Amino acid sequence: MSFTSLSFLFVFLPILLCIYYLANDRAKEYVLLAASLAFYALGSLKYLVLFVILTAATVCVGRVLSSASHKVARVLLLILGICVNLIPLFYYKYFDFAIDTWNRVSGSDIQMRNLALPLGISFFTFKAISYIVDTYKETIDLNDRLVHDALYLSFFAQIQSGPLNRYGEMNCEMTEMEGRRYMGGRLFSDGVYRFMIGFSKKILLANMLAKIVDEVYATPMENFTTGYAWLGSICFSLQLFFDFSGYSDMAIGISEMFGYPCRENFIYPYITESVSKFWRRWHISLSEWFRDYVYIPLGGSRTKHACMVYFNLFVVWLLTGIWHGANWTFIAWGLGYFVLISFEKMTGWPDRFKTKFGKIIWRIISILFINIQWILFRSTNIRSALSFVKRLFICNYNELTNKRMCFLMKEYWVFIVVAVLLSMPIVPMIFKKTDNHTIAKLVAEVIVGLIIVFAFIWSISLVLSGLNNPFAYANF
Amino acid sequence: MTENLRMKKCLAVFFCILLIVGFLKNGAYLQIAKYSEYVKQDANKLDADDAITMTTIESDFSSELFGKRQLFDMNGSLLRGLNIRSYYSGNNIYVMDGDYIVSSSPKTSTDYELKEIKDFNSFLSEHNINLLYVSTPTKYLDDSLFAEQFGIESYCNRNADYFLSRLDEAGIANIDLRKNLIADGLDVKDLFYRTDHHWTVPAGLWATKYIAEGLNQYCGYSIDTSIYDKENYDFTTWENCWLGEQGKKVSAAYVGLDDYTKVTPKFDTSYTFSTSDGKIKGDFSYFISESTFNQDKNIYDETSWHYAYHRYKFENHNVKKGNVLFICDSFGHATLPFLSLGVHSGNSVILRDYNLQKFDLRKYIVDNKFDTVVVCYAPFMIGAHDNEKSANYRMFTFK
Numbered sequence: 028m029s030f031t032s033l034s035f036l037f038v039f040l041p042i043l044l045c046i047y048y049l050a051n052d053r054a055k056e057y058v059l060l061a062a063s064l065a066f067y068a069l070g071s072l073k074y075l076v077l078f079v080i081l082t083a084a085t086v087c088v089g090r091v092l093s094s095a096s097h098k099v100a101r102v103l104l105l106i107l108g109i110c111v112n113l114i115p116l117f118y119y120k121y122f123d124f125a126i127d128t129w130n131r132v133s134g135s136d137i138q139m140r141n142l143a144l145p146l147g148i149s150f151f152t153f154k155a156i157s158y159i160v161d162t163y164k165e166t167i168d169l170n171d172r173l174v175h176d177a178l179y180l181s182f183f184a185q186i187q188s189g190p191l192n193r194y195g196e197m198n199c200e201m202t203e204m205e206g207r208r209y210m211g212g213r214l215f216s217d218g219v220y221r222f223m224i225g226f227s228k229k230i231l232l233a234n235m236l237a238k239i240v241d242e243v244y245a246t247p248m249e250n251f252t253t254g255y256a257w258l259g260s261i262c263f264s265l266q267l268f269f270d271f272s273g274y275s276d277m278a279i280g281i282s283e284m285f286g287y288p289c290r291e292n293f294i295y296p297y298i299t300e301s302v303s304k305f306w307r308r309w310h311i312s313l314s315e316w317f318r319d320y321v322y323i324p325l326g327g328s329r330t331k332h333a334c335m336v337y338f339n340l341f342v343v344w345l346l347t348g349i350w351h352g353a354n355w356t357f358i359a360w361g362l363g364y365f366v367l368i369s370f371e372k373m374t375g376w377p378d379r380f381k382t383k384f385g386k387i388i389w390r391i392i393s394i395l396f397i398n399i400q401w402i403l404f405r406s407t408n409i410r411s412a413l414s415f416v417k418r419l420f421i422c423n424y425n426e427l428t429n430k431r432m433c434f435l436m437k438e439y440w441v442f443i444v445v446a447v448l449l450s451m452p453i454v455p456m457i458f459k460k461t462d463n464h465t466i467a468k469l470v471a472e473v474i475v476g477l478i479i480v481f482a483f484i485w486s487i488s489l490v491l492s493g494l495n496n497p498f499a500y501a502n503f
Numbered sequence: 504m505t506e507n508l509r510m511k512k513c514l515a516v517f518f519c520i521l522l523i524v525g526f527l528k529n530g531a532y533l534q535i536a537k538y539s540e541y542v543k544q545d546a547n548k549l550d551a552d553d554a555i556t557m558t559t560i561e562s563d564f565s566s567e568l569f570g571k572r573q574l575f576d577m578n579g580s581l582l583r584g585l586n587i588r589s590y591y592s593g594n595n596i597y598v599m600d601g602d603y604i605v606s607s608s609p610k611t612s613t614d615y616e617l618k619e620i621k622d623f624n625s626f627l628s629e630h631n632i633n634l635l636y637v638s639t640p641t642k643y644l645d646d647s648l649f650a651e652q653f654g655i656e657s658y659c660n661r662n663a664d665y666f667l668s669r670l671d672e673a674g675i676a677n678i679d680l681r682k683n684l685i686a687d688g689l690d691v692k693d694l695f696y697r698t699d700h701h702w703t704v705p706a707g708l709w710a711t712k713y714i715a716e717g718l719n720q721y722c723g724y725s726i727d728t729s730i731y732d733k734e735n736y737d738f739t740t741w742e743n744c745w746l747g748e749q750g751k752k753v754s755a756a757y758v759g760l761d762d763y764t765k766v767t768p769k770f771d772t773s774y775t776f777s778t779s780d781g782k783i784k785g786d787f788s789y790f791i792s793e794s795t796f797n798q799d800k801n802i803y804d805e806t807s808w809h810y811a812y813h814r815y816k817f818e819n820h821n822v823k824k825g826n827v828l829f830i831c832d833s834f835g836h837a838t839l840p841f842l843s844l845g846v847h848s849g850n851s852v853i854l855r856d857y858n859l860q861k862f863d864l865r866k867y868i869v870d871n872k873f874d875t876v877v878v879c880y881a882p883f884m885i886g887a888h889d890n891e892k893s894a895n896y897r898m899f900t901f902k
Binding site for chain 1: 507508509510511512513514517518519522523525526529531532534535538539543544546547557560561564568571575581585586587589590592597610650651653654737753754791795824
């Protein structure tokens with residue numbers, strides 16, 4: 028079940044909201060846990076048992092770890108907790124990739140398993156590891172409610188593709204106030220606002236742009252022109268942003284509707300000043316997870332030897348690439364970031380630039396690089412990614428454009444322009460500008476509110492007419 | 504996100520009302536039973552044909568959604584307003600100027616089709632049965648039009664050209680109705696519904712005259728083709744009355760409604776029809792299901808008006824000669840009833856509707872003593888076998 032499916036919107040969500048708000052405070056977390064298991068069953072029935080076992084095992088290890096005092100026992104429990112979660116991830120996500128690689132290297136013919144990926148396994152694993160590690164480091168206090176731990180790991184709003192919230196952030200604001208007061212309060216309204224925006228971003232922008240992207244990527248390379256390749260790559264950069272940030276908005280929105288604040292995952296990443304800063308704006312919860320659980324434990328930037336910093340960066344970006352998928356394209360994609368971020372670190376660019384012009388140029392180079400990186404991310408293999416990149420710069424038969432490109436631009440220009448505009452902080456800017464003018468602010472609120480309502484209803488109608496693709500990050 | 508609380512509260516109220524209305528009006532509580540049925544299944548058998556899937560549950564729910572038609576039409580209006588003509592390209596639906604829906608066809612070698620029809624022709628020759636291949640037009644006669652309008656290559660007509668040239672080489676009698684269309688100075692758009700891939704009933708009548716001429720020329724028939732002259736028929740037209748199969752996928756607001764013309768002979772006819780209810784005596788009107796022409800029905804739910812003409816096994820008491828098997832696609836609904844006016848008896852089959860392991864086409868032909876087999880296909884049937892998932896995958900499997 029997807030957040031953008033109509034049965035989620037008109038069946039699952041209203042039933043759950045109703046039961047949740049009628050339940051007393053002590054029962055609320057049980058209601059959410061049951062709903063999360065139901066959501067998982069509806070989305071990945073085959074792996075429900077595995078999911079329950081993993082959740083239970085992680086909570087057990089975490090609880091024993093929090094009460095253990097012997098150092099060796101604590102280390103062993105830490106290793107056990109991490110392994111319990113990493114083994115299924117490796118098995119389901121990387122086993123076939125390992126077999127395939129081995130078959131290519133050794134020339135053997137070991138049969139692949141063709142395993143379907145359990146819903147949200149990558150995100151679950153990372154949340155579970157952060158829970159175990161934080162418990163080990165005693166940076167979190169486990170309360171007396173086991174259900175809270177289980178809910179943290181399995182919360183349906185975040186199980187599919189994050190955000191990777193931390194245990195310490197999983198505090199329900201609602202239990203601090205009466206349900207009705209809460210519902211009329213800030214967080215619930217914020218949640219609805221985020222959900223409606225996320226829903227519209229996914230359906231109206233990401234899925235519309237996907238029409239162009241899917242067509243471009245399905246076109247044989249010999250029919251590519253430079254313009255066509257640029258159109259496909261730019262649209263994919265925008266599609267991925269609106270897809271994943273749309274999902275994150277919905278996830279944050281749903282969490283907030285149930286009283287749980289959630290960390291931000293995207294802050295207008297395409298206005299970044301550099302490649303390094305891009306990752307402080309894109310999938311922030313993942314970047315922070317790698318920073319806290321890989322980079323810093325390895326020594327981070329405070330190492331005795333300067334080259335160790337680059338080794339640490341290498342490990343982080345290699346793992347980031349592997350985490351995104353069992354394919355060499357993702358590994359190359361991760362290593363691409365390692366190279367550019369290391370370059371920026373080594374040269375001190377663009378912070379060392381004194382002129383605005385230099386900073387602008389570097390900003391353009393960064394975006395260009397990120398755009399090319401997404402081609403690797405989207406391609407099925409490195410060879411086709413390289414051919415695609417080649418077409419960006421080398422004309423085929425001296426043709427810059429082709430008819431199809433013009434046609435796609437003519438048809439979807441509105442969506443492309445809106446996507447480009449909304450990838451910049453225009454709406455917050457408008458609200459900021461009107462902050463001190465009561466009437467102007469009211470007008471801006473009314474207009475934005477009406478646009479959101481209109482976009483949401485149009486999105487529902489688009490889902491109804493078949494425009495409901497899976498989330499791009501659903502397979503990670 | 505704490506700012507603009509006033510607006511957010513209004514949105515929250517709207518959202519809650521929408522959820523409540525959506526929940527109550529859609530009988531969403533009934534979905535719980537479906538969910539529970541789904542969850543109770545054996546998780547290891549979810550790939551089985553009879554397994555309940557979330558996709559089916561979701562699509563069942565969507566298909567019954569409250570206000571579906573209004574939402575669907577709203578979407579159509581917006582897409583139309585934005586002049587987006589290939590939004591439904593995923594369904595191979597492109598809208599040309601004048602809200603005329605067309606579809607593209609990929610290039611094909613025609614090898615499979617040629618091999619099958621040659622083999623079939625050999626079998627028929629062994630049994631002294633004539634074979635006539637009829638290529639109907641599709642909604643455009645020039646493939647370059649597709650490239651010009653949408654920047655996409657379509658090989659529909661080129662595939663047909665190549666296949667027909669290979670039929671000529673193989674000595675298989677064939678008629679290319681596109682040539683007749685050009686010779687008669689007709690506009691192909693006048694022969695087809697705008698919102699449907701089928702041709703109109705008058706087009707079916709027009710085509711039948713040339714099929715009858717083909718039977719006379721290649722199969723030794725002597726049909727009086729003047730019976731197909733327009734003057735011998737009554738034409739009843741309903742304007743903006745129905746939505747074609749493709750139109751239903753894209754909404755009436757997107758492409759508008761279609762006209763329909765019913766055609767019935769002015770002269771007396773007398774038939775015996777073989778139906779599932781047994782043998783029934785009647786006239787030409789028995790081919791037509793008048794109940795289809797009910798304009799009070801919801802245009803999205805009603806049966807396609809194209810299928811108002813049925814393909815019954817018939818015996819025409821006014822004609823002495825000819826027992827024809829008409830192997831056709833759904834275009835045949837607008838052709839077979841008129842063809843029946845010129846031959847003594849006949850039947851039709853659409854091969855995709857048959858399980859070829861249970862139905863033996865060749866035995867059926869011999870057992871029923873057909874003297875002629877007419878294969879009448881639209882150009883997009885050629886190459887359908889390249890795609891295993893195509894509904895028309897078996898159309899050239901004459902087994």
